[in-house]
Amino acid sequence: MARKTSPTQRAVVTVAAWSIGFLIFLPILWTVILSFKSETDAIRTPLQVLSAPWTTASYAEVQARSNYGAHFMNSVIISVGSTVLALIVAIPAAWAMAFQPGRRTKDLLMWMLSTKMMPAVGVLIPIYLMFRDFGLLDTRIGLTVVMTLINLPIVVWMLYTYFREIPSEILEAARMDGASLGKEILYVLTPMAVPGIASTLLLNVILAWNEAFWTLQLTTSKAAPLTAFIASYSSPEGLFYAKLSAASTMAIAPILILGWFSQKQLVRGLTFGAVK
Amino acid sequence: MGQITLNKVRKAFGEAEVIPGIDLQINHGEFVVFVGPSGCGKSTLLRLIAGLEDISSGQIVIDGKEASNAPPGERGLAMVFQSYALYPHMSVRKNIAFPLKMAGMPPAEQDRRVEDAARILNLSNYLDRRPGQLSGGQRQRVAIGRAIVREPAAFLFDEPLSNLDAALRVTMRHEITELHQKLKTTMIYVTHDQVEAMTMADKIVVLHAGRIEQVGSPLELYNAPANIFVAGFIGSPRMNFITGPEAAKHGAHTIGIRPEHLEIAAEGGWQGRVHLAEHLGSDTFLKVDSPELGELTVRVSGERGLNPGDTLRLTPRPDRIYRFSEDGRSMT
Known part of the structure; x- marks a missing residue:
């Protein structure tokens, strides 16, 4: 730890870090700024945009034109629902892979991960047709199931790495103490893995909340979440920057706030096991 | 039960x-x-x-x-x-x-x-x-x-x-x-x-x-x-094992003598030179090089003022010599 750094070095690194942070944050900041401008001011040059008067007109119009509340509820149901479903499947799966690995467990994990490398559009037609035939198009249940399946590999992987950190002797102690498999997972493994499970849950909610490909393809109105709500403002009628920005801000605000309050948990979860 | x-x-x-x-x-x-x-x-x-x-x-x-x-x-x-x-x-x-x-x-x-x-x-x-x-x-x-x-x-x-x-x-x-x-x-x-x-x-x-x-x-x-x-696993320090002519004298392939069963003698026995002495107060553990037998560990109680380089003579307690056959089994 005691590596020597000069004040200049520290200053350079600090400025660089803040600059990169600002660059990453800039699109969000700009979206928020544009959302408080009039439609005519929003398409001007950046300097003119900044000096233009502030207004909440776009928000009022977005509210009047679409039902934010319904989209918000859809987003909550789909992201939370798919995360809970994924955890129910993934906790026992990750338990088996971490504590009772077979010869092919590593291959199975790699195969699961490899499905994430396939472009989603490659399976669009079969999934669309299945959804049509089962009457799942534009339903929250259908979308929740698809989200569950899409994020399952990541959930299993994350939980697997957390579970691997738990000493197997503790689970063996539970077995000696007469705990059945279910009780062992419920009373011992899960409470010990709470930090890992919490960060997996958070990350998965964020991923599902922001997922746009499937939500746009498989919903039209009834089950449309906030991603579809944003997309409806980049319409063929032309670009309405201010309204699009207002819709985007409203869509990302809840998840941004959630992320802000849980950032400690997220960082701890994502670096879990890196330092003993 | x-x-x-x-x-x-x-x-x-x-x-x-x-x-x-x-x-x-x-x-x-x-x-x-x-x-x-x-x-x-x-x-x-x-x-x-x-x-x-x-x-x-x-x-x-x-x-x-x-x-x-x-x-x-x-x-x-x-x-x-x-x-x-x-x-x-x-x-x-x-x-x-x-x-x-x-x-x-x-x-x-x-x-x-x-x-x-x-x-x-x-x-x-x-x-x-x-x-x-x-x-x-x-x-x-x-x-x-x-x-x-x-x-x-x-x-x-x-x-x-x-x-x-x-x-x-x-x-x-x-x-x-x-x-x-x-x-x-x-x-x-x-x-x-x-x-x-x-x-x-x-x-x-x-x-x-x-x-x-x-x-x-x-x-x-x-x-x-x-x-x-x-014999080698139980007892600390470990038992000394001796093969060759000295073992043959006892009609065995290998003989074993525990460090606490070797005694310092005025004459007779095996000659050796101390090359390591561990002083525990209550006991002293000596590593002794013997020209005929190789390294022997000796445990003597208390302090004997022995230090590396000193020479001494060692005799085993005759009733405490363990005899082993070629396949390692005890012969007693």
Whole structure:
């Protein structure tokens, strides 16, 4: 730890870090700024945009034109629902892979991960047709199931790495103490893995909340979440920057706030096991 | 009760045969120690008895009941792990009560048993702490507490003291021995430390490469080792082994003499030069180079003022020479 750094070095690194942070944050900041401008001011040059008067007109119009509340509820149901479903499947799966690995467990994990490398559009037609035939198009249940399946590999992987950190002797102690498999997972493994499970849950909610490909393809109105709500403002009628920005801000605000309050948990979860 | 019988118990992990077949009888109330070098299969054998590993063939009988395929929780055995394996998210009270809760015991009865165990183990003041807030010795006691509340048929200890410092290890050793005297329950204790084995056991089982080399009381193993392996493993410092013409004089392939059975003589015997002296105060351990016999370890009591470079003469106590045949078996 005691590596020597000069004040200049520290200053350079600090400025660089803040600059990169600002660059990453800039699109969000700009979206928020544009959302408080009039439609005519929003398409001007950046300097003119900044000096233009502030207004909440776009928000009022977005509210009047679409039902934010319904989209918000859809987003909550789909992201939370798919995360809970994924955890129910993934906790026992990750338990088996971490504590009772077979010869092919590593291959199975790699195969699961490899499905994430396939472009989603490659399976669009079969999934669309299945959804049509089962009457799942534009339903929250259908979308929740698809989200569950899409994020399952990541959930299993994350939980697997957390579970691997738990000493197997503790689970063996539970077995000696007469705990059945279910009780062992419920009373011992899960409470010990709470930090890992919490960060997996958070990350998965964020991923599902922001997922746009499937939500746009498989919903039209009834089950449309906030991603579809944003997309409806980049319409063929032309670009309405201010309204699009207002819709985007409203869509990302809840998840941004959630992320802000849980950032400690997220960082701890994502670096879990890196330092003993 | 607590009688455990192993009949031709065999364990293989894939191609690798770890335990080729063991027969062993453990009687009620006995303190049995499995001892051997690392990799000898002693922990695996314990885990087979516990049910944490499945046996490949053979039979395990606990109190007259076939238990070869019973799940660990149903064998009536309690285990204390090397790493303590406490539940870190539970208080000491909940840790100790966990097996009772799993057995579906009424909460009032659980409390009573936990309080009793805590009193026996001096843990009464720590019941509401988490394991993370306890010292190593206290954690070990919680692990023992979790084992005794169940009133098991037998306790299994898997190197329970190896994570403790030397002083605490001695204290805990005494506590476990006293606990055994108090409870009179069968205990099976795995260790690689032959001092623990000698001091605690009623019966020592010496294991080597998955086979039992000898079973006997500590002094039987010390006085009458069945073979070179047991002779070399039991006793500290290690027995000296001498081959060649000197062994042939005694009609053996190899003779063994314990360091405490070599005496410094004024004349006769073997000549040697001290090249290392370890002064413990009560004893002195000498490493002596002998031109005829190679290196010998000698244990002399007290201080003799011997230092590296000094020469001396050594004679073995004639009644304490162990003779071994070419295949390593004892000839006496």
